[in-house]
Amino acid sequence: MLHATEIKINCRLLAPPIVKIERTIRHLMVNIVIDMPFISQVTLNGYSFENVAFHVLHERIPLYTFRTLSDWWDHRTSLNRWRTVDHYVRRCRGNVRILESVDFIGRTSELARLFGILFFSVICRGSQYRVESMMLRIAKPMNYIAVSPSIEQRALMRAPETIPLVMEPESRFYSDPVLVLDFQSLYPSMIIAYNYCFSTCLGRVSCLSEYGEFKFGATSLCVPPSLLKKLEGDIHVCPNGVAFVKSNVRKGILPSMLDDILQTRIMVKASMKRWKSDKSLGRMLDARQLGLKLIANVTFGYTSAHFSGRMPCVEIGDSIVRKARETLERAIDLVNNTPRWGARVVYGDTDSLFVLIKGATKEQAFNIGKDIVDTVTAMNPKPVKLKFEKVYLPCVLQTKKRYVGYMYESLNQKEPVFDAKGIETVRRDSCPAVAKVLEKSLRVLFETRDLSLIKRFVQRQCTKLMEGRASLQDFTFAKEYRGMKNYKPGACVPALELTRRMLREDRRSEPRVGERVPYVVVYGSPGLPLIQLVRRPHEVLQDPGLRLNASYYITKQILPPLNRVFSLIGLDVFTWYAELPRVVRVAQMSTDPGERKKGTISQYFSTMTCPVCQELTPADLCTSCRARPQLSTVSLASRMRKWERTHQHLAEICYSCCGSRDTRLGCVSLDCPVFYKLVLCTRDLKSSQHFRRILESL
DNA sequence: GGTGCGACCTAA
DNA sequence: TTAGTTAGGTCGCACC
Numbered sequence A: 001m002l003h004a005t006e007i008k009i010n011c012r013l014l015a016p017p018i019v020k021i022e023r024t025i026r027h028l029m030v031n032i033v034i035d036m037p038f039i040s041q042v043t044l045n046g047y048s049f050e051n052v053a054f055h056v057l058h059e060r061i062p063l064y065t066f067r068t069l070s071d072w073w074d075h076r077t078s079l080n081r082w083r084t085v086d087h088y089v090r091r092c093r094g095n096v097r098i099l100e101s102v103d104f105i106g107r108t109s110e111l112a113r114l115f116g117i118l119f120f121s122v123i124c125r126g127s128q129y130r131v132e133s134m135m136l137r138i139a140k141p142m143n144y145i146a147v148s149p150s151i152e153q154r155a156l157m158r159a160p161e162t163i164p165l166v167m168e169p170e171s172r173f174y175s176d177p178v179l180v181l182d183f184q185s186l187y188p189s190m191i192i193a194y195n196y197c198f199s200t201c202l203g204r205v206s207c208l209s210e211y212g213e214f215k216f217g218a219t220s221l222c223v224p225p226s227l228l229k230k231l232e233g234d235i236h237v238c239p240n241g242v243a244f245v246k247s248n249v250r251k252g253i254l255p256s257m258l259d260d261i262l263q264t265r266i267m268v269k270a271s272m273k274r275w276k277s278d279k280s281l282g283r284m285l286d287a288r289q290l291g292l293k294l295i296a297n298v299t300f301g302y303t304s305a306h307f308s309g310r311m312p313c314v315e316i317g318d319s320i321v322r323k324a325r326e327t328l329e330r331a332i333d334l335v336n337n338t339p340r341w342g343a344r345v346v347y348g349d350t351d352s353l354f355v356l357i358k359g360a361t362k363e364q365a366f367n368i369g370k371d372i373v374d375t376v377t378a379m380n381p382k383p384v385k386l387k388f389e390k391v392y393l394p395c396v397l398q399t400k401k402r403y404v405g406y407m408y409e410s411l412n413q414k415e416p417v418f419d420a421k422g423i424e425t426v427r428r429d430s431c432p433a434v435a436k437v438l439e440k441s442l443r444v445l446f447e448t449r450d451l452s453l454i455k456r457f458v459q460r461q462c463t464k465l466m467e468g469r470a471s472l473q474d475f476t477f478a479k480e481y482r483g484m485k486n487y488k489p490g491a492c493v494p495a496l497e498l499t500r501r502m503l504r505e506d507r508r509s510e511p512r513v514g515e516r517v518p519y520v521v522v523y524g525s526p527g528l529p530l531i532q533l534v535r536r537p538h539e540v541l542q543d544p545g546l547r548l549n550a551s552y553y554i555t556k557q558i559l560p561p562l563n564r565v566f567s568l569i570g571l572d573v574f575t576w577y578a579e580l581p582r583v584v585r586v587a588q589m590s591t592d593p594g595e596r597k598k599g600t601i602s603q604y605f606s607t608m609t610c611p612v613c614q615e616l617t618p619a620d621l622c623t624s625c626r627a628r629p630q631l632s633t634v635s636l637a638s639r640m641r642k643w644e645r646t647h648q649h650l651a652e653i654c655y656s657c658c659g660s661r662d663t664r665l666g667c668v669s670l671d672c673p674v675f676y677k678l679v680l681c682t683r684d685l686k687s688s689q690h691f692r693r694i695l696e697s698l
Numbered sequence B: 001g002g003t004g005c006g007a008c009c010t011a012a
Numbered sequence C: 001t002t003a004g005t006t007a008g009g010t011c012g013c014a015c016c
Helices: A049-057 A066-074 A081-101 A104-115 A119-122 A128-142 A152-156 A185-191 A224-232 A254-273 A277-303 A314-335 A362-378 A432-448 A450-468 A494-505 A537-542 A552-567 A572-577 A601-606 A629-658 A673-697
Strands: A020-023 A032-035 A170-175 A178-183 A200-209 A215-216 A236-237 A244-245 A343-349 A353-359 A388-401 A402-408 A419-423 A477-480 A516-521
Touching: A020 A236, A049 A081, A066 A081, A066 A388, A081 A104, A104 A119, A104 A128, A104 A277, A128 A254, A128 A277, A152 A432, A170 A552, A178 A185, A178 A314, A178 A362, A178 A402, A185 A254, A185 A277, A185 A314, A200 A314, A200 A601, A244 A314, A254 A277, A314 A343, A314 A353, A314 A362, A353 A362, A353 A388, A362 A388, A388 A552, A402 A432, A402 A601, A432 A450, A450 A552, A450 A572, A494 A516, A552 A572
Parallel strands: none
Antiparallel strands: A020 A032, A170 A388, A178 A353, A178 A388, A200 A215, A200 A244, A236 A244, A343 A353, A388 A402, A402 A419, A477 A516
8 A cells, every 4th residue: 555645736826826636546646736837927817737737738638536446446246447547647737747848847947047946946935035046156256255134133124115106097999009118127227337336326315415425324335425435426426315336346246147037038038039940949948947937026026025025125116116216207208208209108107108190091000109119218328229119009998007909019010919917808807708798899990980889799608698698607617615713703705605505514625725716706696795796607407496696707807808998988787687588487496405495497397487488478389389390390390409418519529538438437627618518518419308308289 | 975995916 | 035117998886
């Protein structure tokens, strides 16, 4: 008997979500949790093995319940034992293939080499460790000693004063081109250009006397005025009043490190071009340049990590932000005040500018953009560079950090690309249906400007949902579970509530911290708080009495994000919903299991609607349809045939994936759309029996 | 019905 | 026995 082993690897780069790599063979429980930054480049809605396998390997892998696996294993004949083994072997292989396909080993080794740290440290330690490794390598030969501030010194540190500039956008629909320009690695550029470093910081200038002499206020960093006098002319004072010596006096550690990093990155990118025929070398070089970019960007974070940091320095962090802010503001002023461009900055965030060029064509916009970029780059010290990012035509600026548009990256690009930031199409706290409806509506808006088309589309989707024809998968939320202890006492959130419920059934079923817990919202007695209406997807699939809460999804999920866009062009999408005829709720029941009669499918049909014409009727068939037996027979029979065909088709798909035609002991992967369709179709097939009885009675 | 707070996720 | 940062929007709930 083998002992249970647990290998837990937790590698965090930019706080990416967790990829859960599932359990392997029964007795040998190998449990690996890896945050893979290479996978999370694509943020997924869930990180189950099946979902990751689908997105990385582009193939569906079935999931069986432990019940099913045990039944196969323990079966007296042991005829199906191979299935259990096969299932686990497939998963083990899948895990390895996922690691291979994202080149996990190769990339991690490359990062290890680059930062000069151990392979395992790349995975299990954070970015501070990397910055330190690189920084100390440069500092050591120069005879520097790094001293982490004491607790007392930390307490004395003031909070940062400057915040990055985030302009309030002019929220509206823009049919003229909007340029998006941004400063390339702005914070690292600031460090290099102005020589910001621990080793060059002199301290804070409390005031500048009228004789042009610097006076220093009380600060942890301070130099005697006599020395300052000597250095006059060799000092740079950041607008926040912190002084640094210029690089001709002493070049800082951080600036030389970042300078090296950025230069090396340019070289690596150049050799990538040269060696693009060699694929494995290309992958290595790509990993290398990404690593360089990564380390450049977290260096700023290192200086201003005053909660968890080992060597924070507010003076440096604050100066970087302040100078960056000034740089951006200067660029904004220049753009607004240069008449030949006819341009206006309508939004900006930290290092980016959104420039409206009224009445310009796409070509003109590109040309003006190039001109702006060159001018701004020229007026700043090296290596500050404003880069032409893209042109939006058209676009919508909703609020700070939320916008969408059709994007052109180059002049010869014919087809625009849908590009959204911050809105629900890219957020994982709403369900896929919301994202889909919003994206489609925006696309129609951008392509046709025909509002009636959008209205019709939205209404159709609402109707579909109200009639219960929508796919459950599209209405599934998935939120991160943070662990029992990590919620505040009064917290009442779906992920926590569901976990509590699951734990009542099975004490071992607590999700892993960081795992995404899926749920849907169902109908219930009016007045119940939302949390009472939350169900796990498979509960809804198993219990025909539970129905998706169409009015919740429409009025609280789908319409508000749409309205935030369309109210900007003077539309009220809520009226679109109000105009719709209310669909009669066929099987609306209480959510309290005690109160609810277990309704069968046949009851559902016989008491509510005529299966042929959908009219309300107390009988099997309404009187008019009973009066036309041939028509009714054709209608019912053709529907039964359709269900059977669909079922067969779906079963065939499952067979190709699971290797078994028995859909009863089948896969239960909530990440597979075929599974949902199959459940619905099986339900339809059950009502076939009822149809048959009707047919016999005709 | 406004307001404050916690949870969650994203932009940069 | 280790941890990059802040700004910002939205939702649901409790409270007044």
